[in-house]
Amino acid sequence: xxxxxxxxxxxxxRKCMKCxxxxxxxxxxxxxxxxxxxxxxxxxxxxxxxxxxxRGIDFCLSxxxxxxxxPRNVEPAKLIEAVRLAVVRQQGGDHLRPEAIxxxxxxxxxxxxxxxAFRKYRK
Numbered sequence: 001x002x003x004x005x006x007x008x009x010x011x012x013x014r015k016c017m018k019c020x021x022x023x024x025x026x027x028x029x030x031x032x033x034x035x036x037x038x039x040x041x042x043x044x045x046x047x048x049x050x051x052x053x054x055r056g057i058d059f060c061l062s063x064x065x066x067x068x069x070x071p072r073n074v075e076p077a078k079l080i081e082a083v084r085l086a087v088v089r090q091q092g093g094d095h096l097r098p099e100a101i102x103x104x105x106x107x108x109x110x111x112x113x114x115x116x117a118f119r120k121y122r123k
Contacts, residue, residue, distance in 0.1 A: 009082035022066035036076035
């Protein structure tokens with residue numbers, strides 16, 4: 001599972017020097033069970049199952065403040081999003097099938113939204 005998370009996120013958690021700047025800039029710090037720097041460490045050490053069961057992944061605002069503050073470009077928010085995605089995929093498999101897309105099209109909906117959802121919710 002660790003390789004899957006790394007592949008989905010495109011992040012190398014080994015670059016983290018555990019300075020804590022990501023956690024210090026996180027507006028959801030108080031709500032998260034595991035803070036951004038801990039999250040990176042847990043991915044690096046293969047504790048993915050524990051992260052997938054954590055409610056803390058739902059509290060991340062995806063504001064990317066942690067990404068902006070990281071001096072090593074580790075991008076903790078991308079790791080959190082990858083774990084969220086792994087949870088979604090485990091819960092119900094593919095949520096969007098190609099044949100369903102025509103019914104979802106709306107002239108007010110950007111096509112990028114459909115494409116992004118298709119990529120995100122399809123294995």
